[in-house]
Amino acid sequence: MSVVLSVRDVVKTFGDVRAVDGISFTVQRGTITGLLGRNGAGKTTTIRMITGVFFPDAGSIEWLGSERDARDRIGYLPEERGLYRQMKVKEHLLFLAEIKGRRGNSVVQSAERWLKRFELWDKRDAKVEELSKGNQQKVQLIGTLLHDPDLIILDEPQSGLDPVNMLLVRNLLRELKEEGRTILLSTHMMAEAERMADDIILVHKGKVVLSGGLDTVRDSFGKNTLHIDYEGDGAFLEQLPQVKRAMIVNNAAELSLVEGADPQSILEATIGRLRIRRFELAAPSLEEIFIEQVGAETMESMR
């Protein structure tokens, strides 16, 4: 595997705030790398430095093995929609390709193919402002991919999408990966990253707190997390002495246990109170790992 993107000790300060405080990581060719963290952790600032929107105050960034002329081979989807509202959809897409140095018949055909695939063909001559938020997001995504980039950088690509379109994007990203493209995916949705990413980079307060292959990272936290699905009121689970921390959502609990605790005793405690449908000792979820790293109060503010 070769390194497509390498970020070394980059720092960016805004006034007194060190938004990015010495972040380093690498992205391998043909992988999906998840850049994770809560809002304001420094993800977007890092991405803006990678895409050349900001200059880093310190540190260096290498794309695709060189420091220059790589821009046209990067596709960048900004966090918020960045489209001219007054322009027509197809016209806008061709403009986005043109500023990446691509024009002519092949781009037009490619744009038409994408529009059909994303069910936007009927809207090709509509103004961007006439589209729904989700459709605008799809236009932006096509604009990111139209010039056939090697490195695709997506900042919260699924914001504003409904579940159907989220699935569409998820499948698209897998497909792009299979084509050998490299994807850097920034998101605050841990579950989404867990589904997609090969590697993760966990950012908190401008620093990388954790990075590596998703499986490696999860395994390093051991298999001492209980995943319980049940019927009944499971609020008491949080109070059990063996439980260090609990995440209870609807009828599913993820319990991280104190050192040396016996899962069996928890199962016993539930007898007569809950109807158990699943009881599994496994590696913690990414969300759980994240809490472990940055503290529960952070997680609360993310919800």
Next chain:
Amino acid sequence: MNKMFAVIKREYLQAVRKKMFIFMTLFFPVLMAALFIVPGLMVAKGLGGKKVAVIDGTGKLQSSFAHHLEPAVPEPKKALSGGNRGQLPQSIDVEYLDAHDRSNLDAAKKPYLDRLYVDRKSTTGLDAVLLIPANAFEGSDARMTFYSRSSTDLFTQERLASVTNRAIQRQRLSGRGIDPNVVDTLTREVPFDSVQLSRSGQQKKGGEANFIIGFIFAALLIIPSFIYGLETMRGIVQEKSERIVEVLISSMSPRELLTGKILGVAAVGLTQVAVWLTLIAAVGTFGAATAMMAGFDISQFLRPIVFVYFALFFILGYLTFVCIYAIAGAACNTDKEAQQLVAPIQMVMMLPWFIMFAIITNPDSTLSVALSMMPVYGPITMFVRTLVSEPPVWHVLLSIAVSIVTICVFFYGTAKIFRVGILSYGKRPTIPELWRWLKVA
């Protein structure tokens, strides 16, 4: 280079498709002409309806107020100037009352003064009443009185005073045995035409036309710069607020982007000017303009060189302004902030417009010459000078050079502020902050 061309193309196509552009291009010259000509016509027309009662205490001036026939269409120029000072302009309708046998003039004027309050559209309505005392010929302290509802109707007042005084003089002289016809011959004024001699020996007529034409051309030159400057500013603010700029900047350098934008906007301006000049030339050729100007000879303004200068100074002024607005756009996050930042700057930029009167009347004064050599003010001032006068060639060349240097400096500065400002989403920078950006970027 290709990327810059993409930006130019986009800016151009987006701008020329806007309704604003189509309106400005096709109707703006007509609108401007109308704006300046219509008030003139209205003044002339408005006089047509003036009804004045003259109460003559001497009873000897009736012949001077004899009613003049009005032509079907009043000619504004003649209606305004009244031709000979001895005659009433065609547009004042006099109702004469011989009051020399009335012992009490105050009583005589009473019903007429009452009619001032009647709706002036009705047949009995009056706009003004002129009272000539019985001792107007002999009395050393005799005074005429002019009653009207609007104190601002100086035009009618002055006309009447002039005509009446002339009539009184005639009566005084004829009272001493001089034949009224001889009096007329002796006191006839010689009218004069103003002829402006240019260096090339051309003769120009019509000083009043200079005014109107000067203003129209100045407006055509300056107003689009403001409008498209504002458009550019809004465009930049919009690109920032909608984060399009992130996509743009991740694909090209800020300088490429800015150059593309400004050249795109310049192409829009050139298109506009080309259409205008074609329109003006066409209208001028068919003589319609001449007729429209109601007797003013404007052919002297349609010299080919005027077109060349107009295009040249338009582009120079336009680019200067667009750069200034681009800075404001790059420095601010919302339209409102940007407007606040440019509002005072705009006032400063408008200076030549505010003193246009002085520039047109004295195109070769020290003030006009100095302004035409100054950055920002140069293009419009110099154009107006070339329009109404013939400044030395080196003045024109120097002005052009100053403008080009100004644009280069502004562009350089704008590019730097653009680089820093375009991505800063904080509060609006202060002027010292802008200055720091200029130095660090």
